[in-house]
Amino acid sequence: MRIVDVNEFYAPAGGGVRTYIDRKMSILSEMGHELIVVAPGRADAVEERPGGGRIHYVKAPVLPFDANYGLFWDAAPITGLLDAIDPDVVECCSPWRPAWIVGDWQGRAVKSFFMHNDNVAAYPQRWFESVASPGRIEDAFAWYSRYMGRFLAKYDTVLTNGPALQKRLGARGVRIDAAMPLGIERQYFSPAFRDPALRRALLAQCDLPEDSLLLLGLGRHHPEKRWPMVIDAVERAGARIPVGMVQIGIGGDSKRMEKRIAGSPHIRLFRPVYDRERLARIMASCDALIHGSEAEPFGLVASEAMASGLPLIVPDTGGCAEVADPRSSERYTARSAESCAAAITRLYARDRPMLRRAAEVAATKVRSDREHAAELITYYEALVAAKRASARVA
Template sequence: MRIVDVNELYSPTGGGVRTYIDRKMAILADMGHELIVIAPGREDAVEERPGGGRIHYVKAPGMPFDANYGLFWDAAPITDLLDRIDPDVVECCSPWRPAWIVGDWQGRAVKSYFMHNDNMAAYAQRWFEGVASHARIEQAFAWYTRYMGRFLDRYDTVVTNGPALEKRLRNRGLRIDVAMPLGIERRHFSPEFRDERLRTALLKQCDLPADGRLLLGLGRHHPEKRWPIVIDAVERAGAKLPVGLILIGTGNDSPRMAKRIAGSPHIRMFRPVYDRERLARIMASCDALIHGSEAEPFGLVASEAMASGLPLIVPDTGGCAEVAEPRASELYRARDAQAAATAIIRLFRRDPRMLRRAAITAAAGVRSDAEHAADLMAYYQGLVDAKRAQAA
């Protein structure tokens, strides 16, 4: 099959979406499929990928608040490319202008809207949570749900990247046809990469002895990640046991976070680690991953941590909760620093040998990105076959 992804969130300097698409492109090429991405760029350009697939950059204005990304507006350059490429399946994930451009395109392809995120949870509920309950906020922003419903009617299928997002959107009355949980590149992460000397060195940087407990916080420094809750929780738990936290990432909130932890004796912040092998060693050498965001649609970082043999301490709603293995995890009430602190203490008061054994068992069951791609292609093939039969 030939799949075209009209993706406003793809950028050479992007994050999770770029990683997902680049890896998906290589996997599909190995499976005999072709993935072509249409993405906004500063100039019109085509980037061929050596293993198969390509990126068509269409000149578009930049995003006002993030120079890494662009915004589509004109339909003609996109629909002209779709006409010329003539895909079997066309995907879209942006709820703004691209949703309508692809939805209204009159080609023969199966049109799939792929949900990667939840703007309601990531923005509206966070912005106004001190003013009203999440239920009231959802009522106030029901216009956005109705807006989404109007363009989703133009698609042959609506797919989410996991059960957390599926449940959340269906509860709002939106049509969801199938959940296709994402996966990770398994070969990069393993409990076998654990390095006790590295662990001891990281604990020393947190001013803790080798018998201390080392937590990992990994991800963008953005308000939706709720790092202040994580920091508060670690400081509270530190009154009961020797626990340190290393935060790896960067973002708009980095200066505020650095100021917040300036007086914390056992919390340290590091720049992102782009070397996958080094990152895998760091992950496997920590004692648990802690996460603060209940708005995560899938929980990719949590899956990578599990594949590294780490127990999880995560909110009780959202994508991280969905992938957490109960025997190697502790859930806490979302947005509650004291509940998170109690979860840290509960986890580290478990029998360490049993916890380690449970975490290693959980690592073996983490879903791979190749499994995700195979399931998605099988689903699309069924839709393509049905559409061709109907046309015949």
């Protein structure tokens, strides 16, 4: 099967989308399928991948506030590539210009719109939360759901990357045909990588003794991640129990983050760790992952932490809540530092050996990226067969 992904969010220096697509391209090649990405670039170019698959960069203007990414506008270069490649399936995930370009293309392929995020939760819900209730904000932005409905009608199927997004969008009346939960590279994460010496060293950097609770915060410094709320919660809990946090990340809010924790004795910021083995050791050596974003569509970082044998402290809505195992996790009311602090305190009070065993059992159940790819291919094969059968009858 040949799949083309018209992806406005793919960039050489990109983050999660690039990682997901590169890994998916490799897995599909091993399965005997081909994934070709059409992405915006500074110039027209083709990048062949040694393991199979390729990237077609189409010259496009850069995103005004992030030059790492581009914006598709002209349809002809994209539809010309689709005509030439003649895929079995064409995917799209951008709700802007690409959604219409792919939706209006008249090729024989199955057209699949793959939802990877919730723009209403990520932006308006956060921008206006101090002046309106979530329900009022939802009502005010109902036009966006109606807008999506117009281009989604042009697609053969509409997918999400997990049940959280399926529930959230479905509740707004957005058409969703199936959820295809993502997976992680399981081989990189394991409780076996736990290093007591590393844990002691991290606690020492937080100026805490060995019997303290060591939390890990992992993610970019962006308002959507709600790190200030998490920091407030850790400091509140710290008034009652010995707890510290190491936060690994970088982003537009890094300066504000540094200013926020200045003088905090038990919270430390670290630059991103790109070495997978080193990150896996750090992750497995902490006591729990703490996460603040209720807008997270799937929760890959939560899945990686679970595969490392970590308990979770996560909001009660969103992708992280969906993947969290209740026997080894604590949930709190989203956006509430007070509720989050109470969840930290509850986790600290639990029986450590029992909690560790529950977390290690949960680690064995984390979905892999290969399982995701296999389920997606099976789903697409059925759609392709049905569409071709229908074309023969017509």
